[in-house]
Amino acid sequence: MRQRWLAVLGATVSLLGPLGLPASALDARLEAARKEGKVVWYTSLALPSAEKVARLFEAAYPGIKVEVHRTGSQRILQRVMQELAANIKNVDVIHTSDAGHFVLLKEKKLLAAYTPAGVEKFPPGFKDRDGHWYGLRATVSVIAYNTRAVSAAEAPRTWKDLLDPRWKGKVVTAHPGYSGVIATHVLALVNLHGWEYFRQLAQNRLMLVQSAVDPSGVVASGERPVAANGGDYTFYKTKKRGNPLEIVYPKEGVPLVVSPAAIAAFAPHPSAARLFTDFTFGREVQQVLADSEGLYTGHPDVRYPADKPRLSDLKLLTVDPEELEKRSEEIKKRFVELFGA
């Protein structure tokens, strides 16, 4: 049943194709992509979501496989650089939640310039001015709590509420040394409240997990009743599955995390990489990301679930990718100093 739905959706997408290209050019590109046979995608998108996108693509373009390698944003950068140092060319499409990575990769001339069809309508924060990367999706970092352990009245409402000693031993945080969402979160809050905020937060002896996806599971299980950060889409999905969980969008503002995608300059499957990039930036996939994954996107035609706040209703804390790249060492180092590991 679901498989059939996937196939139908996939077929529709492939029929429409990226508008504006003549049919013969499309055929030639498809032919080249088929010959390459696969596309290798290093992605920080939560695993089930990433696998879903991959299956959609495979249904739309039979004969071209998507190899999903899902891990944290920082691990992806580590992989890419380590492989390159050993002269290994494996990755086609790089997708992390740390926009700073793309500043670094572009500077090192490791990204191919490619503009997926239709992205000219995306808002400014989703576009590199030189056309090397585009924001595939966005999320906001939020607070969440377990409604069985914490009542709505006593739940933290602001970032600074988390500094209250009554939360000692009750809060979980993900790690900026693993997750791009959290690296962005830390910089946004440092810009808002200074490192002093994190110094005080560390006094509450937080549980450290790695992925920005993990706090949702930790809070749902009740291992820690409150999450100090994490992508709102992971909390949203966890809540939708019936877990006792509530999301708080702090009034001081929520860090906006735009996750770019780009094609590697040395991509071993360049045609398939371009096909895949066009596909993921197309309206259908962007709508899937919004519908079933609870993500925000840059696509102007995407409609969001009624039970999610609109981005325009939230006070957004944005960070400059250049600054994120420049202060990446500082963010990871100070965080480890304060939280211990």
Add this chain to the structure above:
Amino acid sequence: MSRGTAAARPAVPARIAGVERSLPVWALAALILVLLVALPLGWLGWVSVSSERGPTLAHYAAALSDPRLRSALLNTLVLAFWAGAGAVALGAPLAWLTARTDLPGRRLVRSLVLASFVTPPFLGAFAWVMLAGPNAGLLNRAWRALTGLDAPLVDIFTMPGLIFVVAIYTFPYVYIMIANSLELIPSDVEEAAAILGAGRLRIAVTVTLPLVAPALVSGFILAVLQALALFGSPAILALPAGFHTVTTQIWALFQYPPRVETAAAVSIPLLLATALLLQLQKRLLGRRGYAAVGGRTGQRRAIPLGRWRWPALAGVLAVMACSILLPYGVLAKAAFTRAWAQPLTRDNLTLANWTFTFFQYSATRDAVLNTLELAVATATAGAGLAALLAYIASRRVIVGHQLLAFLALAPVVIPGVVLAVGLFVAYTRPPFVLYGTLWILFVAYLTKEMPVGYSQSEATFRGIHPELEEAGRILGAGRLRVLREITAPLARAGIIATWCFVFIGVIRELSASIILFTPATRVMSVVIFDLKEEGHFGAIAVLGLFMLAMTFAVVVVVQGVLGRDVLGVRG
């Protein structure tokens, strides 16, 4: 005795004829060993002192002056010492109870010890997160429900918690040492003491304990070595609590921008510590001779436990519950439920974790295939090489055979993470760029498993009398022909067992793989670790159970081939 036969060797025709074809084979084996051990360690040492401006000690200075690296070092020492002590506290009584007393269900207990011996420690650590996380942990919930207290019974995300989890999976090392040593010691001395009126406890403490003391210390050191080298358990339990051990710290130094030189400089002290410990163990074992004066001739009579029989069994089962029953149970629960922390209601039951892991998660298939491919290749090459080396050493075929034995056992002192740093440095640059292929994992596994394989094979060949081979050679057969037609068939069961041991070691390997893998060469343990970082408990439980099923299938094969259990007396 074998010295006497060695003297007769010049009469062997093959050597007179000067067609000792086997020499190149030996030379090759030796060369492989030097490559496996010397190359990565050489690179490791070199990188730790190299800089763009010539040799330097700056990396060591940086490593030792960094307070966080120092505290990681200290944490490792604390963990290793107490885990070793805990392993002795658990393993020694268990060994005595199963080897010397009339404890009911001794066979069952032995099987359970074996099960905890082959359980990957990182799976145990992961299971204990679900059992004893301070708030959601199932044991702590039960405790709260029973007592009405607010404080948890145990918090697994602490140093004592980590020590506990490491100890319940390393005590089999102590158990094996002591149980095997007790098998060799006749019980007449103990009986003499009993006749003279000593009580059971007094005999155990004043007679038996001194006899097994070398084995006990030696088991302690083995357990400490295991604990020093562990990566998975500290990564799962220490990092959430905000502390590092040396192994997790070395791993973290590979994050971008990588500090490989510092990682090498931190690896060396760890390597020295393990080498020192092993040297110590060797000296202790060397003295063990006096303990077993009576050989195996003496009779052994089970000591009656009397009214302590059932309490003793309860104690033993409590240990086994911690290391096997509870963890396996909670893994099974997580594998078949939507939310592991929720009760087992009909709503909560699902097969979704299985369908996700095997049909939707595309990494599973590749990882399982990679793991199997590597396990078969390493086991085959490892069992072959180990058999060859053990044969050379036990038959004293070439000059310098002691050196070969030393080299084959040397990797014992190399923690997996350290080996991986050495291999990473050695094989990411020309002329051998193996990084990014399965070969680098193959080399790592082969090196790491060589000591296990070698000791197993060595015991095999020691059990085969050289007279049969000599008869063959006197009748004119060359050494290789004798090997093929006489020795090999006799050694078959032992070699198959070696193969299985290596296979089990490979499928559970994490600490070297975590540094050497690339996305194209992921193995099961790495995939499990990836899933852990993202918090996919259900999928981890499914893969973990799958890995355990593979392990136990192989264990059953070994038992069948050997006709005894794997923990049995060696030699």
